[in-house]
Amino acid sequence: MVYLECMTTAFTVGRVARLAGITVRTLHHYDDIGLLTPSGRATNGYRSYDETDIERLQQILAYRELGLGLDEIARAIDATNDIEVLAEAQRRIRERLDRLDRIAANLDSTIEARKKGLHMTPEQRLEAFGDFDPEEFADEAKDRWGGTPTYDESVRRTSSYTTDDWKRYRAEASNLDDRFLALMDAGIGAESDEAAQLVDAHRSLITRWFYECTPDIHAGLGAMYASDPRFRENIDKAGAGLAEFLSASIAARYRD
Template sequence: MSYSVGQVAGFAGVTVRTLHHYDDIGLLAPSGRSRAGHRRYSDADLDRLQQILFYRELGFPLDEVAVLLDDLATGRGDPRAHLRRQHELLTARIERLQKMAAAVEHAMEARTMGIHLTPEERFEVFGDKDPEQYAEEAEARWGGTAQYAESQRRAARYTKQDWKRLQAEVDDWSERYTALMASGEPATGEAAMDLAEEHRRHISRWFYECPYDMHRCLGDMYVADERFKAFYDAMRPGLAEHLREAITANADRGAR
């Protein structure tokens, strides 16, 4: 069997120009020619091309590839030693790729929710709270939504100073909502609804557009999900329920 240059290019996933170049430099000269003078490659030529591409994939320059293969072809190289060398090179390459994959995976984890801060910066911004505590669950629950994607895009751009401003807003709002509850303000009062509206706008400003209907759903989740309820009730007992009522009242006001 013999093959045209186009066929070989298709088999190997290289260009015809590459095969012409290999021929010109003597790295892979086709074993035959057609009557019209076109290159024809044999099975042995394909074996040599496979070896060439193997070493090229490992980063060997073409002149070194030529020496390696010519030594093997002329009997100066031990075929078994050649295979062992290939195995060693492949093993080393695999180890490098595994390390690279691990580094990329680590970087992906570090960028979850876009919070790529050093441990010192995280503590400076968030204190002892872990901003990524529920990141995996959030991705599992909402990863396919436009809101989650928008949140990821925005957060990926935030600097340490951005996160500090965001957290300062949260702290300020929490203090004022706690004080509002302590003063006995009802959840359906104007003051509580105004703070609920601040809460909605904070989400829209920093993470994703949060219309009133979505804000209602969040309010329900703050009560139904024990972890969210614990988060808000830690500010003041009953705050999660109070906030949900305020969010509902504010959404009703916004719909008028």
């Protein structure tokens, strides 16, 4: 306003900070690194921000909201035409809004699932956060186990299991583990009739919960339990040597 300028312009740090919802320290910092240097100083040395400074601050804050680094912000603002800067900030903010929307939706369905007792896969839980890789993981699993009908069926069936279902399955499995371990402790061998009965129970368990487990498949699975360290470690959690014993029992059952 020139003749009336000090009425409207000439903001001190504190005032700018309050208006913008930031701290004085932040303005000092922006001055230090040259991101927002106040256009003037009063005779007492106080920083004096004018309207153009505020305009720049507006742009800075818009970009900051997106998590850009201060140097990136500086480049973004200084490089291009100022209306372009705002429009770009606009676009980025809208992207951000989309992301938050996805996350909110994800939490929604997580809460829903939790209420209904439904189970969610890890991929479902994290899909809103990763930038996007719809298949990548499923592919990884398929490369190893998949393409086979048993794998596919298992995926289909387990996808609708609730958390309670999983609990019940785990209880059943744990019970079976204990019975195997009891045999081991009692010194009853893997070739015994008792072991053969438990093997049948094991096959039935897998068929009921995952896929049609034929004797052939079961034999293959049993071999893996002992040889593949991933299965082995996992099974041995229930008791040391269980993987070996289970594998031997299965092998004995189908040996004839």
